[in-house]
Amino acid sequence: MRIMITGATSGIGYQLALAYARQGHQVIACGRNQAKLDQLITQNLNITSLCFDLTEYQDFPDLREPLDMLIFNAGDCEYIDDSLNFDAKMFERVININLISVAYGLEKWLKHINKSGRLVxxxxxxxxxxxxxxxxxGTSKAGLTYLGRTLAVSLKEHEISVTTVHxxxxxxxxxxxxNFPMPMLINSKEAAIKITQGIEKGKSEINFPLVFVLLMKCFSFLPLSIWQRLASRMV
Known part of the structure; x- marks a missing residue:
């Protein structure tokens, strides 16, 4: 397979690139740090790189060959510590990298996915x-999840499968x-294994660690007023 992965210079994307390359697939690793991409390439000959900034939409590279899988993994996280003095610029930054850049990436590369291919x-x-x-x-990721679920419906007629990862x-x-406790923390190699295994099984959604996500889903069924009281204790 020919697989393109954004955010491949560290974390989950880095481990996904190595995992798929070691399986013999041709991997296009994308990131904005050429030095880190070069380090990745030296570890496996099946990896090539594209260096660009996902927030510079006009600079997205053209693809010359079709893809079997396109994985949007890049993202960023910033927190709003004072919601009364809402930081719109910071909100915009996070939405742009986590959600809007994906839309521009879809516009640029989705048409290059082969039939029976997969978007992740x-x-x-x-x-x-x-x-x-x-x-x-949370807003950016909720939007991304909704996007994935709707694309899973609309791309079915084009024989492109969609997987959303949580x-x-x-x-x-x-x-x-x-700077806060992170229950059930796993490393990025474990995360990459969960994702590759889920994709191999053709899952439309991949959730891990399973117990953690099940707890999140259970909390989501609580009346909002009760959850708000619980969540306020986390601040």
Missing amino acids: LVSSSAALLPLPRAEAY PGFVDTPLTQKN
């Missing part, structure tokens, strides 16, 4: 439940900035 959107378990300080991150806490450079 790496969302977050944060999309399942309103969490304190996550107004920007990871819990994964130890990456992004989560290492968090």
Whole structure:
């Protein structure tokens, strides 16, 4: 297979690139740090790279060959610590990288996916439940999850499958900035294994760690007033 992965310079994307390359697939690793992409390439000859910034939509590269799978994995997280003094610029930054850049990527590359190919959107378990300080991150991931679910319907006639991924806490450079407890934390290699296994099974949604995501879904069934009282204790 020929697989394109955004956000491949670290974390889950890095491990996905290595995992698929070691399986013998041709991997196009995308990121904005050429030095890190070069380090990735030296580990496996099946990896090539494209260096660009996902927020610079006009600079998205053209593809010369078709894809069998396109994985949108890149993302960022910033928290709103003072919701009364809402930071619209920060909100815009997070929405742009986590959601709007995916839309431009779809416009540019979706038509290059072969029939019987697959689109993968790496969302977050944060999309399942309103969490304190996550107004920007949660909104972007909830939008990405909705996008994945709707594309799964509309792309069926084009014989393109869609998988939406909801990871819990994964130890990456992004989560290492968090200053709060992260229950059921797993490493990025474990996360990549869960994703590749789920894709191999043809799953439309991949949720892990399973117990963590099930707890999130159970909380989502609570009356909103009760959840708001519980969530307020996390602030």
